[in-house]
Amino acid sequence: MKLLTCPMNGPRNIDEFQYLGPVRDDADPDTASDAAWARHVFRAANPPGRLLEWWRHVPTNFVFVAERDTVSNDVIRTFDPATAERP
Amino acid sequence: MITRPLYPLEPGGSAHAEDIHLGAAEGLTIEDRTAAPRFGLKGPGSADWLAANGVALPAINRLARAGGLVVLRLGANDITLLGDPGAPDALDAVRRRWDMASAPKGYSSWREESWAWLRLSGPRLNETLARHCALDLRPGRFADDAIGQTRFAHVEAVLVRAGAGFDVLFDITATAGVLRDLRRAHRGHGHR
């Protein structure tokens, strides 16, 4: 089983985590067209390579961001978005 | 009217049943500490208020023992104080001061109601932990002041060392199921 390193709890079996999807730029609901909004809701980008993703450590309910290579499945880093600014 | 709290393993409690065996005979002692006092704060202002009121806060996922209190730092603003039966006044004092204080002072995390609290000890402790918890709890790997917020016997739980034993704090409504799991794994293995 894969390990994922929670910024607060350290490395844990990945079954202690909930995957919450890729980090997306929040589209502006007031200006987006219906088509653009539908794309925002339904068509998250799934590029090969590095991707920022939301994860939750379930026992502590701690939400953080992981940067993962979607080709190799290597997790490059994890961080607490409240204390670390995204690059 | 006098109201007496009723916890799961007491007669009339939700997990009170004849088939749940708690005893030292098979190398594992399970002590029910659910009724032992504790007090938790969580949410904005919790850490600041405690620090301002003389409770020294350890780092996140560490515990500190001082002044008759065990301070569990479960998160930046999630702190639970476990009372020391030898010094029951310390916890009461903090709680009373909090009750009287005005906001901001954090919010109650109701840990005294949300958690069952079992203390496991005995010669087969390590084997029991290894059966129910994926965390590396080896001596030397899991520090004396470490807190493991993880899964134990299929439920989310907080694990801390308690002398030679371990305290396990978990969803109080799962008490019967957790005890049944403990007993089943323990007996199943004992007979092999």
Added chain:
Amino acid sequence: MTRLPAPFGSRIDRARTVAFTFEGRRVEGFAGDTIASALAAHGQWMLSRSFKYHRPRGVMSMAGHEANTLVRVGREPNVQADLTPIAEGMVVTAQNVAGSLAADRDAVIDRFGRFLPVGFYYRTFMGPTRDAWQRLWEPIIRRKAGLGVVDTDVPARTFDKAYLHCDVLVVGAGPAGLAAAVEAARAGADVVLCDGEPELGGSLTYAAPDGASATAAIAEASALSNLRVMTGTLCNGWFEDNWLPLIQGDVLVRARAAEVILATGGIEQPAVFRNNDRPGIVLGGAARRLIRHYGVRPGQRAVVLAGTPDAFGVATDLAAAGVAIAAVVLPRPLPDHDVALERLRGAGAAIVTGRIDEADGKEHVGAVRVGDDWFDCDLVTVSVGQAPAWQLACQAGGRLGHDEATQRLTLTLDRPGARLAGSAAGHADHGAVVADGRRAARAALRALGRDAPDLEPPRDNGLVFAHCALPLDPDPRAKDFIDFDEDLQVKDLINAVAEGYREIELVKRFTTVGMGPSQGRHSALATARTVAAATGRSVAATGVTTARPPVGPETLGVLAGHGHVAERRTALHARHMALGAEMKPVGAWWRPYLYGTGERARAIADEVRLVREGVGVLDVSTLGKLEVRGPDAGVFLDRLYTMAHADQPVDRVRYCLMLNEMASVIDDGVAYRLDQDRYYVTATTGAVAHVYAEMTFWNARWRLRVDVLNLTGAWCGLNITGPGARAVMTALDSDIDFTRDAFAYLDGRVGTVAGVPVRAMRIGFTGEPSFELHCPGSLAATLWDAVMAAGEPHGLRPYGLEASRVLRLEKGHILIGQDTDALSSPDELGFGWAVSKKKPFFVGKRALEARRRLGFDRRLVGLTFAPDAPEVPGESCLVLRDGAPVGGITSVAHSPTLGHAIALAYVHPDDAKSGHVVTIRGRSGAPIRAIVAGHAFVDPTNARQDL
């Protein structure tokens, strides 16, 4: 039962006789025997019939590497006879036989093999008619194919799971693994050494080279306290981040190792010649295991195929065991072994150059042919080399290659945290194997941050002759098996290539080579060489098929563990039990379904009537209970829910509806504003975990000053409901004024009842006057007792979940998840009233607007059925319009209050008007008429709840 004297028979205890039966016949063995060794001691070699041709099969590796040894033990199929110890009274039977093992009616298939060509699955069963597969072929194949029969009545057995952490996990306790484990443990690392065999030592226990012994290493391994030895433990896979399942009997140990050393050794390879599958033709290692582990003399007269120097060790053991050696067959010169050959010649063995071309014998080998010469024998030992045990290494990202010079398969592994050692890494000489184990341990120690100087790669002189690649030209009369599990011969693979399947993975799928229980252990190398020759490529370029877990067979019970069932109980569990409630699981929760006894429908109707006419109490403790608090709590709820909460007055309760970003309804509940900065929010029982996670997630993105606390398990709730509810409430000892004018519908109050701190709300799901009291769980029983006592003069009784469902349906209340699906929008549910038109933003608002522009094609409505309707539809029955489905029934029940059936259903929007008639297809298939009803079936004007 004659056995060879000690030291032969290291595993058996001659003082303890164990009796079992095989094919109905009583067999005696010794404690420590496997099924196969005990049977071999009695001359019973045939253990099974082969998968396709029903040919007689017996032991070949004595290492669990082939399907030949699969037998049925008691009710358990597919037990490996060469690995499984015998037990007193064990009942062993052969598999895949029609009739008996000795007289298998299907053995005739062997003679018609040409009618079962390779890939026959894909072409034979297409005709003669369109449904021939289902009617004709499938039943035949199901009967003939597969190994063993599953017994669905098998009694439950106890399985279990555990976790294990260590610094270094060494898989394989042969010379390399032992050396590695001891080296790592000496340096202070926490080491685990596991091996599937019952003792340490690996090949040293049956095939030790001169002067080599495991004794010293075993003694040291046993003495090191930081070295845990797990024998009889199968490491059955490698998973990401060094997570390895170790199967120890009926326990699955999930190991997480910082460093893994794979000292998995080698897999001895068979030779390919006509009738190479006859019982009595065994690998050299198998003969030595029989002799040394079990004291069994494997035959009277042997032919030794000496492709590698290992054969001389085999011959020495055979001679010591009293087996006459008829011939030593040398496919190639072995220059350093003239002395040994001379000694064998002197003992009467013919030394012949060549290969074994053919074997003869009906159910056991009787002779082999080398060129033109036949040699009578009842045992053939095969020594043509090993393949590295590649399964775990390849799962960890290792690669198999082929060394053209020595004709060996090579294995490489380049991954942090995992390394090879010993024969698995390609070493042959004993000294090199041991040295390589130590070298691997040093490397692992360095990776752990310990000071451990590197060791020189060992010099290995044994590699040149370690493998002997015999030609793989097909025998014209076939039966030269490459894959014994699947009965595949050389020509089958050549034919597959001729059919156009040139890639090894395609050859595998077309021919099924390597798909049987042995997973290519004996066939992968020969397959690669055959396909390489047929396609004109190198063996390395041809490759082998992908290795996946499990390495060996594992029972589903081991994977399942002890069958954990999640269980949560409310604090009132014992009260319900004392009242005789029938408890049922709802998700993880156990809830009272019904309190009454006797006829079920009548008991449920009684509980419904109790609430409509008197007063009842329901344990609602399983409701999700979330406290949302902080300076931004109101703003937070405004963003999450469709109604306005920031402007909600303190002490008021408001319905709340949660959408997801596509504007589908995902939950509902109520929000009770306790303070300016504190709300008490309920969520449905099944959705609270999801809602809690969603709230946390949104808060992580919005970063508002809010904390969400899940009080679901900490607090309990009771709902007192019915025309008599207020009378009960006012009879309670409380500082809350429960009178009508003081406590209005959707009011909330904090106070005490019977000394218990409560949060009281005037909310309900039944349509009757209702009061919900929430309190800390430890005081729930006190509160319950007080309510029951106060209610007794008013006829208060508890009611169960089923009555609750009927009551809410009579009132037309929906259950999220039952009456909604992934697409349900508030508009489809008629919940437009619950969606704020003023708020600039809430989750789902944007999509809701877009969906409104698209229009909707269904509406959730109530349906009534005539009291004398011959059939009432069940949940999920389709609503039809002009014969086409437009929706379905989501909830249905008999209403005791109305005396007929009622339902909620999705219908076409044009039909969503009171009085319209819709048609539903019932479970019987017959059309059922129903009339669309308005918002609620009972008390549509909501007059009752404010009585």
